[in-house]
Amino acid sequence: MSEHKMDELLAWYANGTLDDAEQRQVEAWLDNNPEAQLALAEHEFIQHSVAEVGAEEPVFNAEAGFGKLMAQIETEEAANEIDIQPAPVSLAEQLRNWIAQTFAWHRTPAFARVAMVSQLGIVLALGVVVMLPNEQAEDYQVLSGTPPAMLASGPQADIGVDPKTYIGQFQTLLRQQDAKIVSGPTAIGTYRIQFPDDAQLEARMAALKANQAVIYLQRVAP
């Protein structure tokens, strides 16, 4: 190692922090080297001067300083305790917090939030529609269905018409006799109809039978 390098290490040789190998190198360099020994003496003089706290220097009062530090720590701890006491939080607030923490909602751009809320709304609406019970019109029955449970009062009859008869003609025929369909058609194509509860039942039945379109008419036992 060069003399310059040795000179650079002298300060730490003087304070005793060189490792063993460096220390041995410096000691070898110092041996029989008056200039190096003088340089070491200068470092030692600097060391003693710096390590000494002079009368002109202010003295630190560790006891008072530590008292202030503890007071500061206790003040901060008390403030933290107040901060961490949980405030009563409403259910909506909890839900908002959960959403914000789970989905990082606050970092989502506004347009994306609108889109997401819209999509959620549509999904919910569809879900409601799907989950709602099917409504059935009380006045109708599926073609092969059984008669509705709720029937109006009045004499009834099963009627069959020529398959070539238009529906419009059939409806006109029934209206003329104040009759109305309560169920049907059945598997064989008959309808159950109902007449008003009055004294003209036989006449109405006869009028229907007389029509060429009617191929079957049978009163249903009350």
Added chain:
Amino acid sequence: MDSARERAAEEVAWLHRIGNGDKAALGLLYQRFAPRIFRFVIRMMKDQAKAEELVNDVMMEVWKNAANFEGRSAASTWILGIARFRTLNAVRGKKLDTVELSQAPEAVDEQQDASQGKSHEQLRSLLRQTIARLSDEHREVVELTFFHGCSYKEVADILQCPENTVKTRMYHAKAKLKPWLTNLGLAETEVGGLT
């Protein structure tokens, strides 16, 4: 050396205890380090009240971050590193109370014959005043080495600079002090007789 190792191990143990909220350990660490930190700070900023405040700022940071101390350096290196960082922040934007030795007007008179009629104690006081006039870069290397007993590796850690930079700064600091040391009466005949 063993005593130094024991002290270092003791300081690390204190830090672990402090990390677990042990205020008694903080008290022990404070007793050992606060005066050293004060000394380090006061020699950089020359403001006693501010220096005392900074000491507690440093120790508060130690209290809060002791749990994060990983032991990759000595406790003293870590604490003095915090102290230096805090001090530099405190004096940032303000000129430190230092001038280069070559620009110190009062140095001229003292260089005539500083040792004449003075005791060793007075000579050391004079040297401290001279060191106080070094640039902060040079002075902090001298302080950390000779007052805080740091190795050049530890000084490099604290100052966040290469080890060679530390050695170079010490070399230049010594070169600036050399005329003073010569005039303070250090001569070959006195080697070994001053301390």
